[in-house]
Amino acid sequence: MTTFRNAHRTTWAIIAGGFVLVAIGAITVRNLGGENSAVAQQPNAAQAAAPAIKTVAVVNREPITRDELGREAARRFGETVLESVINKRLIADECQKRNIQITQTEIDAEVEHTAKKFGLSVEKWFLLLKDERNVTPAQYRNDIVWPTMALRRLAASRLEVTQEELNEAWETQFGPKVKCRMISVTDRALAEELRAKAAANPEAFADMAKDFSEDPNSAAARGLIPPISKNMGTPEVEDLVFALKEGEVSQVLFTAGQYLIFRCESHLPPTQVDEKKQPEIAQRMVEAIREHKLRSSAGDVYEELQKNAKIENFLEDPTGQPASNVIATLNGQPIMLHDLEEECITRHGVEVLDGEINRRVLQQALKSHNLEVTEQDLNDEISRAADSYGFLKQDGSPDFEAWLEEVTQEQNITVEVYVRDAVWPTVALKKLVAEKVQVTEEDVQKGFEANYGERVQVLAIVLDNQRRAQEVWDMARKNPSEQFFGELARQYSIEPVSKNNDGQVPPIRRNGGQPKLEEEAFRLQPGELSSIINVGRQSLILKALGRTKPTITDINVVRDELIKDIHEKKIRLEMAKAFDQLREEAQIDNFLANTTQMGKKLEAAARQQPTR
Numbered sequence: 001m002t003t004f005r006n007a008h009r010t011t012w013a014i015i016a017g018g019f020v021l022v023a024i025g026a027i028t029v030r031n032l033g034g035e036n037s038a039v040a041q042q043p044n045a046a047q048a049a050a051p052a053i054k055t056v057a058v059v060n061r062e063p064i065t066r067d068e069l070g071r072e073a074a075r076r077f078g079e080t081v082l083e084s085v086i087n088k089r090l091i092a093d094e095c096q097k098r099n100i101q102i103t104q105t106e107i108d109a110e111v112e113h114t115a116k117k118f119g120l121s122v123e124k125w126f127l128l129l130k131d132e133r134n135v136t137p138a139q140y141r142n143d144i145v146w147p148t149m150a151l152r153r154l155a156a157s158r159l160e161v162t163q164e165e166l167n168e169a170w171e172t173q174f175g176p177k178v179k180c181r182m183i184s185v186t187d188r189a190l191a192e193e194l195r196a197k198a199a200a201n202p203e204a205f206a207d208m209a210k211d212f213s214e215d216p217n218s219a220a221a222r223g224l225i226p227p228i229s230k231n232m233g234t235p236e237v238e239d240l241v242f243a244l245k246e247g248e249v250s251q252v253l254f255t256a257g258q259y260l261i262f263r264c265e266s267h268l269p270p271t272q273v274d275e276k277k278q279p280e281i282a283q284r285m286v287e288a289i290r291e292h293k294l295r296s297s298a299g300d301v302y303e304e305l306q307k308n309a310k311i312e313n314f315l316e317d318p319t320g321q322p323a324s325n326v327i328a329t330l331n332g333q334p335i336m337l338h339d340l341e342e343e344c345i346t347r348h349g350v351e352v353l354d355g356e357i358n359r360r361v362l363q364q365a366l367k368s369h370n371l372e373v374t375e376q377d378l379n380d381e382i383s384r385a386a387d388s389y390g391f392l393k394q395d396g397s398p399d400f401e402a403w404l405e406e407v408t409q410e411q412n413i414t415v416e417v418y419v420r421d422a423v424w425p426t427v428a429l430k431k432l433v434a435e436k437v438q439v440t441e442e443d444v445q446k447g448f449e450a451n452y453g454e455r456v457q458v459l460a461i462v463l464d465n466q467r468r469a470q471e472v473w474d475m476a477r478k479n480p481s482e483q484f485f486g487e488l489a490r491q492y493s494i495e496p497v498s499k500n501n502d503g504q505v506p507p508i509r510r511n512g513g514q515p516k517l518e519e520e521a522f523r524l525q526p527g528e529l530s531s532i533i534n535v536g537r538q539s540l541i542l543k544a545l546g547r548t549k550p551t552i553t554d555i556n557v558v559r560d561e562l563i564k565d566i567h568e569k570k571i572r573l574e575m576a577k578a579f580d581q582l583r584e585e586a587q588i589d590n591f592l593a594n595t596t597q598m599g600k601k602l603e604a605a606a607r608q609q610p611t612r
Contacts, residue, residue, distance in 0.1 A: 476543070
């Protein structure tokens with residue numbers, strides 16, 4: 001069961017980026033729905049017969065029906081799914097008018113072509129889509145490939161690539177480039193001040209970028225940005241940097257709401273391309289330009305279609321709804337509520353059903369303990385969340401309404417869904433574990449040390465290789481200066497914070513969750529070098545700078561606040577344990593995901609049955 005809203009803290013972790021699925025972009029064709037047909041004229045899944053299976057899951061012998069799942073899926077995703085269904089019907093109708101047909105063979109060829117661009121087989125491409133974006137092969141063919149191909153056909157006359165466009169693309173990729181450092185700020189006076197200092201001392205530009213630039217990515221790299229080419233879309237920047245001499249600092253340039261200063265590191269000559277490879281590269285460029293044009297052309301085509309269409313969306317405005325089961329009309333043709341619910345199940349049924357199974361498990365647990373969740377319980381939990389995240393009125397009381405507005409807008413959901421998916425499960429689990437949670441005096445003491453106790457200020461080097469760690473540690477021992485340690489951190493540390501800040505990292509506190517690291521850090525005297533500390537797969541080397549002085553020394557001043565915070569954290573841990581136990585013990589048959597679990601109790605009983 002996932003937590004609705006997580007508090008994020010800055011750590012010394014390397015965060016890896018996820019796979020990005022590139023789709024057609026410009027128009028709202030996202031999650032386009034419908035049955036995949038051999039021709040573009042028949043993409044609408046609403047015409048398909050309803051599935052015969054009416055029970056989608058059984059939880060401890062209690063069924064969850066398809067109708068229930070449809071309502072819950074539409075409650076969460078109905079608006080976006082309906083929008084995309086309308087989008088796809090618009091495209092399909094226009095294709096039918098123009099007698100544009102897209103065969104299954106053409107769709108298969110497009111899928112194979114896309115997979116090859118990523119160096120993958122079709123099977124591995126589908127597996128990647130499923131793992132990274134939870135997109136099934138059918139959804140990918142129906143909802144991404146078909147609309148893309150249809151729009152490409154509709155916008156074909158707008159996708160021609162001129163020789164001038166190809167020349168510009170070639171120059172961008174293979175032409176001369178300028179390697180630069182950049183400082184970006186939003187205050188003009190500061191920009192002019194920094195520019196004057198940089199012009200007087202160009203060698204200090206990198207340090208100034210690290211300390212003052214408001215662009216975090218380049219600041220972390222001491223101002224260094226990817227080389228700038230021509231025709232990248234910002235001619236004023238290109239003109240400025242290409243006119244600089246090596247080592248020269250530019251004037252302040254205002255663009256896109258920010259003040260930029262550049263320092264030219266070097267001019268890079270054009271890249272020489274093998275003549276034999278040029279035709280293939282040029283063809284790839286033509287395809288890329290067409291794809292780029294498709295994004296804007298597809299938007300233009302869709303806007304024209306939408307402008308000429310008569311659309312009534314009763315989900316947004318139910319006042320004119322002609323009948324309870326008609327959810328929208330497109331040029332007079334109805335879209336039925338049942339069909340929308342089925343489309344929501346097709347796209348989001350598995351994830352919604354998992355949430356409904358979780359809810360059913362909790363409902364059953366509450367019933368077995370003679371507990372219930374009241375409206376007041378829900379309101380109290382929302383107020384607690386508002387207080388926890390600092391949404392307070394002038395008198396210090398929780399601002400209930402402001403919190404609801406913030407959390408629902410941030411997550412793009414309704415209050416009803418927020419309460420049902422986040423607040424209700426939280427309250428239910430708290431009721432189930434409330435009697436198990438106690439805050440001891442030892443808990444309070446440890447919490448006080450963690451939050452208000454002294455901390456060790458250190459420089460750190462993080463490495464992922466034990467042999468390299470031994471070499472770096474030996475170099476640090478031979479030259480004990482802080483400056484040299486910082487140089488080692490910049491050269492060898494694999495962790496961005498320590499690497500880009502000469503080894504400086506947040507002070508280490510007690511009871512922070514890394515006992516081995518904390519023990520070594522608090523053992524050190526100022527100036528002392530630590531041993532090599534192995535934490536997981538990483539090796540750390542610390543150099544102690546000193547200790548912070550606590551601002552609060554009397555635990556009684558913050559006792560109530562600590563107890564409240566510790567109780568909330570402990571109850572969260574118990575909630576997670578309780579839920580995991582309930583899920584493990586439940587007998588669950590999920591017919592949508594085609595999975596089943598007997599439950600631990602039944603499994604144990606089955607093992608004890610004598611075999612014949």
